[in-house]
Amino acid sequence: MDLQHWLNEALANHEKWTADYGTFTPHSSLQVDPTVFGSALAELQDRLRDNYPFFHPRYAGQMLKPPHPAAVVGYLSAMLINPNNHALDGGPATATMEREIISDLAQMFGYSTQHLGHLTSSGTIANLEALFVARSLHPTQGIAYSAEAHYTHSRMCGVLNMEGHAVQADNRGRMDLDALETLLKTGKVGTVVVTPGTTALGAIEPVHEVRELTRRYDARVHVDGAYGGFFTLLAGTDLPAAPWQAIADCDSVVVDPHKHGLQPYGCGAVLFKDPEVGRFYLHDSPYTYFTSDELHLGEISLECSRAGAAAAGLWLTLRLLPLTRDGLGEVLAAGRRAAVRWSEMIRESDSLELYQEPELDIVTYFPRTDPRTLSAIDAASHRVMDTGMNAPEDPIFLSVARASRAAFEARHPGITADADGARVLRSVLMKPESEDYLDTLHARVLSLLAR
Numbered sequence: 363m364d365l366q367h368w369l370n371e372a373l374a375n376h377e378k379w380t381a382d383y384g385t386f387t388p389h390s391s392l393q394v395d396p397t398v399f400g401s402a403l404a405e406l407q408d409r410l411r412d413n414y415p416f417f418h419p420r421y422a423g424q425m426l427k428p429p430h431p432a433a434v435v436g437y438l439s440a441m442l443i444n445p446n447n448h449a450l451d452g453g454p455a456t457a458t459m460e461r462e463i464i465s466d467l468a469q470m471f472g473y474s475t476q477h478l479g480h481l482t483s484s485g486t487i488a489n490l491e492a493l494f495v496a497r498s499l500h501p502t503q504g505i506a507y508s509a510e511a512h513y514t515h516s517r518m519c520g521v522l523n524m525e526g527h528a529v530q531a532d533n534r535g536r537m538d539l540d541a542l543e544t545l546l547k548t549g550k551v552g553t554v555v556v557t558p559g560t561t562a563l564g565a566i567e568p569v570h571e572v573r574e575l576t577r578r579y580d581a582r583v584h585v586d587g588a589y590g591g592f593f594t595l596l597a598g599t600d601l602p603a604a605p606w607q608a609i610a611d612c613d614s615v616v617v618d619p620h621k622h623g624l625q626p627y628g629c630g631a632v633l634f635k636d637p638e639v640g641r642f643y644l645h646d647s648p649y650t651y652f653t654s655d656e657l658h659l660g661e662i663s664l665e666c667s668r669a670g671a672a673a674a675g676l677w678l679t680l681r682l683l684p685l686t687r688d689g690l691g692e693v694l695a696a697g698r699r700a701a702v703r704w705s706e707m708i709r710e711s712d713s714l715e716l717y718q719e720p721e722l723d724i725v726t727y728f729p730r731t732d733p734r735t736l737s738a739i740d741a742a743s744h745r746v747m748d749t750g751m752n753a754p755e756d757p758i759f760l761s762v763a764r765a766s767r768a769a770f771e772a773r774h775p776g777i778t779a780d781a782d783g784a785r786v787l788r789s790v791l792m793k794p795e796s797e798d799y800l801d802t803l804h805a806r807v808l809s810l811l812a813r
């Protein structure tokens with residue numbers, strides 16, 4: 363895709379729009395010397411070289427990749443105007459786009475046309491809002507989440523002064539339902555957080571079973587789909603349908619367009635099934651909400667200023683890659699296929715072992731060592747990551763995750779547990795290009811191990 367062309371197009375259109383308002387002289391305080399600009403920019407570009415090549419399939423580490431060109435062009439187009447989606451006073455166009463996006467997301471999750479939602483700056487803020495609403499509805503009860511849930515939940519329970527209960531995980535890294543039921547019986551839990559796609563292992567927690575269970579104990583369910591939410595598009599084809607179908611019956615859901623939605627950072631989303639929870643956000647603002655009697659997004663969110671450009675970037679992206687199996691779904695499906703195939707190659711290899719079966723697009727694995735001890739595995743995993751990223755000619759970039767001794771033993775009973783845990787290799791295959799690059803990547807990991 364010709365980014366240069368579309369950027370030029372965006373700039374030309376912006377100039378046309380500004381020309382409608384007539385010319386004026388920019389203030390001298392804002393003028394900069396083009397030579398100084400040139401050298402400062404060169405310095406910036408040089409400093410930015412100190413980065414990992416997230417765009418390239420030789421980067422198979424953390425959950426990172428650049429935005430789609432459509433997101434860049436959409437974001438830039440709006441950023442030149444710099445609307446603030448806090449209120450319609452801050453720019454009606456991108457606020458309307460945000461509402462259209464939220465309606466698309468609601469449809470993807472199976473929510474009815476009656477719902478409440480908005481974009482946020484991140485998954486952290488989106489989850490904070492869901493827990494804030496949970497507290498408003500059940501002020502005397504706490505929150506349950508699995509031990510494998512994102513650490514934001516226990517942190518935000520602290521921020522909200524609520525009791526957080528970590529529920530033990532099973533040997534696939536999912537919330538243990540018997541442990542959850544024991545906890546629900548105490549009556550201490552008002553809302554259960556369930557994660558279809560955990561951040562470390564990509565494990566799919568059983569949203570449908572958690573929903574069933576919580577009904578018996580009058581607890582609400584919040585779905586943390588920051589990473590896994592967009593896999594809804596593959597539910598029932600490449601993935602089991604039930605966990606994602608059950609989101610429609612849950613009270614709230616979070617998804618991060620800046621993870622699997624091809625957006626630059628600064629784009630999360632939270633949706634509530636019951637629009638009535640908007641009452642908990644009730645506040646007045648002496649400065650805003652004056653241009654229109656329609657709902658201003660700031661009236662239903664905890665954040666104030668928020669980039670309208672984030673909505674524009676996502677809106678344009680979804681026009682080109684809609685929330686369908688063949689649209690954005692195909693991007694996720696390629697990563698998923700890559701994860702499945704790589705896990706097969708790892709299983710057949712003499713020098714690698716799978717830590718656990720990938721359920722989405724995250725592969726966890728470790729070198730076969732002699733002796734087969736946690737300390738040897740830990741050192742070998744780290745060595746592969748380190749030598750891979752520091753190989754000047756042909757680098758590859760992997761990441762590691764720490765597995766506790768108990769988690770390791772549950773998956774690999776034969777292991778000699780001579781330490782508290784071990785780092786294992788972890789690759790998030792979230793770029794569709796990973797699929798075609800897999801043979802090269804695998805061969806490269808093997809060659810590092812052969813050294």
Ligand SMILES: *Cc1c(COP(=O)(O)O)cnc(C)c1O
Nearest residue numbers: 484485486512561586588589618
């Ligand atoms: C990434 C992630 C978060 C935190 O979201 P940010 O956008 O990084 O703030 C929360 N929950 C899960 C499951 C995540 O993967």
